[in-house]
Amino acid sequence: MRILPKTVSAGVYTGFLALLAIAPWIFSVIDEPFYLDLLSRGLILAIAALSLNLILGYGGMVSLGHAAYLGIGAYCVGIPAYYDFYNGWLHLGLTVLVSGLFALVTGAICLRTKGVYFIMITLAFSQMVYFTFVSLEEYGGDDGLVIYLRSEFPTWLSMESPVALYYWIFTVLLITLFFIHRLVHARFGRVIVGSRFNEDRMQSLGYSTYRYRLTCYVISGVICGIAGMLLGNFTSFISPEMMGWTRSGELIFMVVIGGAGTLFGPLVGTAAFVFLEEFLSYITIYWHLIFGLMLIALVLFGKGGIHGWLSAFDRKEKRG
Amino acid sequence: MNQPLLEVTDLNKNFGGIIATNRLYLSVEQGQVHAVIGPNGAGKTTLISQLSGQLKPTSGRIDFEGRNITGFSTARRARAGLARSFQITSVIMPMTLLENVMLAVQGSDGHSFRFWSSVQRDSAMIDAAMKSLVEVGLDDRADRIAAQVSHGERRQLEVAMALAMGPKLLLLDEPMAGMGSEETARMVEILSGLKGDKAILLIEHDMDAVFSLADSLSVLVNGHIIATDTVEKIRNNSDVQRAYLGEEHA
Numbered sequence A: 001m002r003i004l005p006k007t008v009s010a011g012v013y014t015g016f017l018a019l020l021a022i023a024p025w026i027f028s029v030i031d032e033p034f035y036l037d038l039l040s041r042g043l044i045l046a047i048a049a050l051s052l053n054l055i056l057g058y059g060g061m062v063s064l065g066h067a068a069y070l071g072i073g074a075y076c077v078g079i080p081a082y083y084d085f086y087n088g089w090l091h092l093g094l095t096v097l098v099s100g101l102f103a104l105v106t107g108a109i110c111l112r113t114k115g116v117y118f119i120m121i122t123l124a125f126s127q128m129v130y131f132t133f134v135s136l137e138e139y140g141g142d143d144g145l146v147i148y149l150r151s152e153f154p155t156w157l158s159m160e161s162p163v164a165l166y167y168w169i170f171t172v173l174l175i176t177l178f179f180i181h182r183l184v185h186a187r188f189g190r191v192i193v194g195s196r197f198n199e200d201r202m203q204s205l206g207y208s209t210y211r212y213r214l215t216c217y218v219i220s221g222v223i224c225g226i227a228g229m230l231l232g233n234f235t236s237f238i239s240p241e242m243m244g245w246t247r248s249g250e251l252i253f254m255v256v257i258g259g260a261g262t263l264f265g266p267l268v269g270t271a272a273f274v275f276l277e278e279f280l281s282y283i284t285i286y287w288h289l290i291f292g293l294m295l296i297a298l299v300l301f302g303k304g305g306i307h308g309w310l311s312a313f314d315r316k317e318k319r320g
Numbered sequence B: 001m002n003q004p005l006l007e008v009t010d011l012n013k014n015f016g017g018i019i020a021t022n023r024l025y026l027s028v029e030q031g032q033v034h035a036v037i038g039p040n041g042a043g044k045t046t047l048i049s050q051l052s053g054q055l056k057p058t059s060g061r062i063d064f065e066g067r068n069i070t071g072f073s074t075a076r077r078a079r080a081g082l083a084r085s086f087q088i089t090s091v092i093m094p095m096t097l098l099e100n101v102m103l104a105v106q107g108s109d110g111h112s113f114r115f116w117s118s119v120q121r122d123s124a125m126i127d128a129a130m131k132s133l134v135e136v137g138l139d140d141r142a143d144r145i146a147a148q149v150s151h152g153e154r155r156q157l158e159v160a161m162a163l164a165m166g167p168k169l170l171l172l173d174e175p176m177a178g179m180g181s182e183e184t185a186r187m188v189e190i191l192s193g194l195k196g197d198k199a200i201l202l203i204e205h206d207m208d209a210v211f212s213l214a215d216s217l218s219v220l221v222n223g224h225i226i227a228t229d230t231v232e233k234i235r236n237n238s239d240v241q242r243a244y245l246g247e248e249h250a
């Protein structure tokens, strides 16, 4: 199985990342600051999609509750800020701790189940978190919470300005990409991928698959929690809505349409999602319907999503 | 010191009303090939599954190297040195043959909470896996995807994976199932190459293969072992012939 794309697709992705690196400069030259906003949000979603891909794409664990971690991360900024604690390390540490713990406890239960049951129970846990925050009147309940200041970091790490925040997000994205790339090729990743295809066989080869899958689930949750922490800083207004199940569904869409189980697939999928959301919602209020139809078409006819098409191109290239 | 490698004591397994294993006693000695034969539905696979941990016995006890392993999980038994191959081929289909065998090597090489170094650059692991592929004669197909090789080759892959685990006891559930005569001959050759080196519990329908490979033999009928002896004696045992071998061998 090839995981890291080669040739054509590798060229495309390298170019893509290079473009992202200079995007703020481009937007300032063409004087379109709105695009920086759009891109920042897109990259945060991309990090979330990458984290979901780790369990869904590589591990075959279809979670319909991943947006809960976006919410948890965001509230790990919002709640301390509510009490005037703006220390960034505190926010980040809290995010890692809470999302990690939540993933550990819920994952320990979810991973006892398989298939549709797994999907339903991940959904149930995320809805639990959702309704917990809805009922927390102190922190705005349904109406949400305004964050007046961004997480405070030392000057060289500041996320005060939109451009600085953008590079924060971009850096986290790069680290996540690199980390996942290493992880899936390392021993740990091989166990995760093997268990996706044939868990019984992996057990008879000596792997206590549950432990590995649970660890993977926690790693994924923490990465998504960090995406949520960035999202909280980005939107400066947070509400339970950001962890609703529709958002979880959208994350699955991003992973699947881009190419589940490939390194760059979720990135491409997120780009497609943000683009479609922006432009389809401009044309029609039924844009979610179009998403749904596309997803069905992809499941029926597509092979490996957009990344799949790109690497089909690679194969032709090799033959020719 | 003369304790058997594997000892099964009064093993019983019921599936609802069906008694699949019935007061079963069995032992396998160090370095020996012990075959279990029996008609379809006799409970051979059920026995193997209880030994390797996929099925929990209703009652009874399994000792391996003098240790009671009845309560061990499948993974823990594998790490203790019990390697199983499946009657119905069970490999990681989308991976290459080499990747499959590397997973088997990795599983018996400490824990896998290693997140950073690529296994593709782990030459020790690749060498170990290639060695097992050479043993079963699949080394020239190492980079083929498991889903794309022939049925017989996947059977060989099953055995290569079991070997790559470096086990103390191989549990082989009809390794020749569904193979052509040429492939069967090849498998018999592979297994005789292991003889004397590894203890094997061999389930097999092919009598010629059993008679040429096994040191000793048990006959399983309706979940119960009706006779255990050397291959020679079983061949001449009239009860066994009537119960199982049928007219052609009588």
Ligand SMILES: Nc1ncnc2c1ncn2[C@@H]1O[C@H](COP(=O)(O)OP(=O)(O)OP(=O)(O)O)[C@@H](O)[C@H]1O
Residues within 6 Å of the ligand: B015, B018, B019, B020, B038, B039, B040, B041, B042, B043, B044, B045, B046, B047, B087
């Ligand atoms: N999971 C199960 N649930 C219920 N009954 C089962 C189960 N597995 C096996 N059996 C029954 O137990 C008996 C023994 O089955 P088993 O598969 O062990 O036979 P076998 O000797 O391996 O046969 P074969 O030669 O066909 O492989 C059969 O009657 C079978 O129908």
Ligand SMILES: [Mg+2]
Residues within 6 Å of the ligand: B044, B045, B046, B087
């Ligand atoms: Mg069987």
